[in-house]
Amino acid sequence: MSDTSASSLDSAPAPVRRAGRRSGRKREDVLAHACLVIGERGADATRFADVSEVSGVPISTLQYYFGNREDLLLAAFRYAAQRDLDGVRAAAAALDDPWERVQKVCAFVVGFADEAAPYAWQLWVEAWRWAQRDAEWRTEVLADNAEWRGLLAETVADGVASGRFRADADPGRVARQALAMVDGIGLPIVLEDPAVPPEMARELLIDVLARLLLP
Amino acid sequence: MSDTSASSLDSAPAPVRRAGRRSGRKREDVLAHACLVIGERGADATRFADVSEVSGVPISTLQYYFGNREDLLLAAFRYAAQRDLDGVRAAAAALDDPWERVQKVCAFVVGFADEAAPYAWQLWVEAWRWAQRDAEWRTEVLADNAEWRGLLAETVADGVASGRFRADADPGRVARQALAMVDGIGLPIVLEDPAVPPEMARELLIDVLARLLLP
Amino acid sequence: MSDTSASSLDSAPAPVRRAGRRSGRKREDVLAHACLVIGERGADATRFADVSEVSGVPISTLQYYFGNREDLLLAAFRYAAQRDLDGVRAAAAALDDPWERVQKVCAFVVGFADEAAPYAWQLWVEAWRWAQRDAEWRTEVLADNAEWRGLLAETVADGVASGRFRADADPGRVARQALAMVDGIGLPIVLEDPAVPPEMARELLIDVLARLLLP
Amino acid sequence: MSDTSASSLDSAPAPVRRAGRRSGRKREDVLAHACLVIGERGADATRFADVSEVSGVPISTLQYYFGNREDLLLAAFRYAAQRDLDGVRAAAAALDDPWERVQKVCAFVVGFADEAAPYAWQLWVEAWRWAQRDAEWRTEVLADNAEWRGLLAETVADGVASGRFRADADPGRVARQALAMVDGIGLPIVLEDPAVPPEMARELLIDVLARLLLP
DNA sequence: TATGAATGAGAGTTCATTCAT
DNA sequence: GATGAATGAACTCTCATTCAT
Numbered sequence: 047m048s049d050t051s052a053s054s055l056d057s058a059p060a061p062v063r064r065a066g067r068r069s070g071r072k073r074e075d076v077l078a079h080a081c082l083v084i085g086e087r088g089a090d091a092t093r094f095a096d097v098s099e100v101s102g103v104p105i106s107t108l109q110y111y112f113g114n115r116e117d118l119l120l121a122a123f124r125y126a127a128q129r130d131l132d133g134v135r136a137a138a139a140a141l142d143d144p145w146e147r148v149q150k151v152c153a154f155v156v157g158f159a160d161e162a163a164p165y166a167w168q169l170w171v172e173a174w175r176w177a178q179r180d181a182e183w184r185t186e187v188l189a190d191n192a193e194w195r196g197l198l199a200e201t202v203a204d205g206v207a208s209g210r211f212r213a214d215a216d217p218g219r220v221a222r223q224a225l226a227m228v229d230g231i232g233l234p235i236v237l238e239d240p241a242v243p244p245e246m247a248r249e250l251l252i253d254v255l256a257r258l259l260l261p
Numbered sequence: 262m263s264d265t266s267a268s269s270l271d272s273a274p275a276p277v278r279r280a281g282r283r284s285g286r287k288r289e290d291v292l293a294h295a296c297l298v299i300g301e302r303g304a305d306a307t308r309f310a311d312v313s314e315v316s317g318v319p320i321s322t323l324q325y326y327f328g329n330r331e332d333l334l335l336a337a338f339r340y341a342a343q344r345d346l347d348g349v350r351a352a353a354a355a356l357d358d359p360w361e362r363v364q365k366v367c368a369f370v371v372g373f374a375d376e377a378a379p380y381a382w383q384l385w386v387e388a389w390r391w392a393q394r395d396a397e398w399r400t401e402v403l404a405d406n407a408e409w410r411g412l413l414a415e416t417v418a419d420g421v422a423s424g425r426f427r428a429d430a431d432p433g434r435v436a437r438q439a440l441a442m443v444d445g446i447g448l449p450i451v452l453e454d455p456a457v458p459p460e461m462a463r464e465l466l467i468d469v470l471a472r473l474l475l476p
Numbered sequence: 477m478s479d480t481s482a483s484s485l486d487s488a489p490a491p492v493r494r495a496g497r498r499s500g501r502k503r504e505d506v507l508a509h510a511c512l513v514i515g516e517r518g519a520d521a522t523r524f525a526d527v528s529e530v531s532g533v534p535i536s537t538l539q540y541y542f543g544n545r546e547d548l549l550l551a552a553f554r555y556a557a558q559r560d561l562d563g564v565r566a567a568a569a570a571l572d573d574p575w576e577r578v579q580k581v582c583a584f585v586v587g588f589a590d591e592a593a594p595y596a597w598q599l600w601v602e603a604w605r606w607a608q609r610d611a612e613w614r615t616e617v618l619a620d621n622a623e624w625r626g627l628l629a630e631t632v633a634d635g636v637a638s639g640r641f642r643a644d645a646d647p648g649r650v651a652r653q654a655l656a657m658v659d660g661i662g663l664p665i666v667l668e669d670p671a672v673p674p675e676m677a678r679e680l681l682i683d684v685l686a687r688l689l690l691p
Numbered sequence: 692m693s694d695t696s697a698s699s700l701d702s703a704p705a706p707v708r709r710a711g712r713r714s715g716r717k718r719e720d721v722l723a724h725a726c727l728v729i730g731e732r733g734a735d736a737t738r739f740a741d742v743s744e745v746s747g748v749p750i751s752t753l754q755y756y757f758g759n760r761e762d763l764l765l766a767a768f769r770y771a772a773q774r775d776l777d778g779v780r781a782a783a784a785a786l787d788d789p790w791e792r793v794q795k796v797c798a799f800v801v802g803f804a805d806e807a808a809p810y811a812w813q814l815w816v817e818a819w820r821w822a823q824r825d826a827e828w829r830t831e832v833l834a835d836n837a838e839w840r841g842l843l844a845e846t847v848a849d850g851v852a853s854g855r856f857r858a859d860a861d862p863g864r865v866a867r868q869a870l871a872m873v874d875g876i877g878l879p880i881v882l883e884d885p886a887v888p889p890e891m892a893r894e895l896l897i898d899v900l901a902r903l904l905l906p
Numbered sequence: 907t908a909t910g911a912a913t914g915a916g917a918g919t920t921c922a923t924t925c926a927t
Numbered sequence: 928g929a930t931g932a933a934t935g936a937a938c939t940c941t942c943a944t945t946c947a948t
């Protein structure tokens with residue numbers, strides 16, 4: 047309806063709910079289920095009906111929680127990204143040797159499919175795809191990338207300081223290179239390319255890291 | 262080394278309509294336009310109506326040409342993949358020095374956005390996404406990856422033979438590592454991550470290649 | 477989806493179809509049926525499902541014809557308005573005496589409910605309501621009012637010229653006053669107010685017209 | 692003469708919750724806000740959410756106060772109708788001359804948009820629309836019409852008795868005619884028809900009243 | 907060979923309403 | 928008395944696809 051009289055009542059296009067949305071204890075549970083569906087079907091093909099069926103929560107309740115489909119998808123990605131970061135941080139914190147820590151971080155990624163984080167790689171590919179076209183996704187993905195880069199850079203700096211790594215290794219540079227290798231080597235894994243089986247992928251990745259870091 | 266196989270996974274009996282039903286200039290023209298739309302909107306969001314509007318070809322004619330939506334999308338990807346390979350092969354053939362050739366191949370990729378191939382990276386991300394869930398796409402993407410790997414391996418082998426590269430460089434291994442770096446470094450580019458601007462991406466990539474190849 | 481890259485393809489928000497819409501022989505038939513539903517239920521309460529059921533045309537076909545619900549409603553009003561005008565013009569053209577013609581035009585309106593034009597008054601009330609808030613409806617209603625005013629003014633001018641009406645009757649003024657009386661006296665009719673039965677309404681209307689026009 | 696009857700048509704057994712469930716200041720406040728929304732958006736488009744937002748009262752509290760949506764709308768109309776009547780009665784009571792009083796009553800209506808009663812005309816059009824299809828609304832509207840008619844008839848009778856008006860003016864007839872003119876001339880005003888600006892509308896109205904009443 | 911007309915399936919979204927607190 | 932949480936029902940709209948020409 048094209049209003050002729052744009053008056054005081056039309057003020058805001060109703061941003062109404064935002065960000066935090068409704069609380070709800072089930073919210074987290076729903077997100078975990080949503081991640082499964084997204085990983086399985088892809089984000090574009092993820093319907094309210096799918097998430098509803100898998101999580102057992104009625105469609106209208108999902109909308110009540112998340113507002114709309116896009117926001118549900120984004121919330122699911124945020125949830126998964128945080129979960130993965132928490133996981134890798136915990137795994138890394140347990141190791142003292144920087145070289146082992148770097149390997150752990152990267153290997154964690156390579157092994158994602160089989161470990162705690164189901165569909166982590168699939169979610170990443172979805173995120174890359176959406177981030178190209180949606181500002182909110184892009185912000186989220188870039189921030190997450192920065193976290194991973196920071197995690198790697200910190201470890202590299204530790205190793206340089208302790209003399210475990212080459213003195214000329216620039217933490218920022220190496221972190222960027224390592225992250226690129228991680229992302230790039232992840233592709234054949236997620237595609238299950240028989241030319242690059244997971245074990246080989248891991249070994250090729252470590253080899254590059256060694257050339258970048260070890261004396 | 263570069264295997265095009267893995268076709269055993271294909272569920273569909275592959276009706277052998279390779280190369281598309283119709284040939285002719287119009288068909289190619291439509292595919293070029295379709296690539297633009299896919300790059301812009303994403304494959305999932307690409308409707309017959311979009312391609313029709315951009316190409317000026319009626320919807321039902323598109324269907325007459327390509328069958329259904331998925332087949333149109335796949336045809337578009339095939340078209341783009343072939344176009345890109347042709348482009349990079351031509352660019353590489355003009356260079357004698359293997360090191361320059363390797364750099365050219367990789368830099369070509371990094372510079373995609375600004376060069377002849379519009380939306381090449383966007384199409385790649387789409388392809389990765391679909392290849393995870395669709396056997397036909399997967400076959401196509403793996404085959405294409407194999408082509409790129411072959412191209413790189415060949416160049417590496419040349420360089421090793423001519424002594425330009427380290428004698429211990431294994432063409433197959435290095436090709437896999439280089440391709441991973443290329444794909445991985447492409448992500449910040451396509452996402453326009455301010456933390457990794459194109460020039461830096463290119464330099465980081467070359468640096469890794471140098472460590473892998475140069476004596 | 478909030479696009480980050482607003483590029484060439486997004487050009488138009490797709491006005492796609494407009495005005496004339498699809499042809500279709502059934503279009504007119506559908507509109508007649510739609511008028512019945514609107515008169516019965518009111519425009520706001522008129523759903524695609526209602527018009528579909530009454531007309532026997534599938535919902536998606538209605539949308540194919542008219543684009544969306546609002547445009548269907550507007551098309552229905554246009555159709556009815558034209559039909560009513562045609563009817564009253566034909567009825568008036570058959571009469572020579574301006575006074576009889578004025579009475580006929582007004583009486584036609586008062587008698588609407590029972591005559592050829594079903595729900596004409598109900599449609600008018602709907603139109604008034606929508607015209608307050610929708611620019612397109614407003615334009616339509618004002619134009620239609622102008623037609624009625626013109627019809628009355630013309631007749632008044634005739635009567636003044638022929639000496640049948642008072643010489644000091646200003647066609648434009650009287651037309652406006654007559655139209656107001658017609659609209660105002662129509663309300664108790666459409667509401668079936670027992671305090672103003674149709675016959676009384678008609679007589680009260682003619683009385684005012686006589687005072688305005690007759691010598 | 693002014694009948695409030697016609698209640699025999701009421702389908703519902705009328706649960707006698709006249710005057711609303713809750714009284715108190717808050718309830719009145721909500722109704723005033725609801726009138727604004729109805730005038731702005733139209734009754735059909737008035738949602739609980741709108742009234743809630745404008746009045747600051749939670750949706751479920753609105754429902755607690757008024758039951759369901761239709762009852763809220765009707766209560767709002769009742770509130771507005773009473774408010775308008777009170778206003779015009781007060782304005783008229785201050786005048787002695789019947790002719791001035793008649794003019795005041797009618798001019799009050801014509802000038803509604805700018806005076807104390809916001810959206811009064813818009814609410815009337817809404818009421819007409821609903822009264823056609825809902826027995827409760829119809830009763831309400833007819834009763835209100837009767838009040839206005841009574842107010843006018845009374846004034847006319849005064850003027851006849853005092854000799855200010857023509858001796859042959861029948862209060863009941865003239866009241867009906869005047870009310871019709873008022874309603875009819877209100878339409879171009881509420882639609883802001885440039886062909887009948889408010890000042891002209893008022894003058895045309897007074898002219899007709901003069902012909903009906905003045906000697 | 908090419909295309910307009912027509913239609914069914916499916917999805918998102920809105921909104922009143924019920925329920926528990 | 929008052930309010931947040933949750934949910935089912937209904938509706939519009941998009942889109943691929945089929946059919947007839």
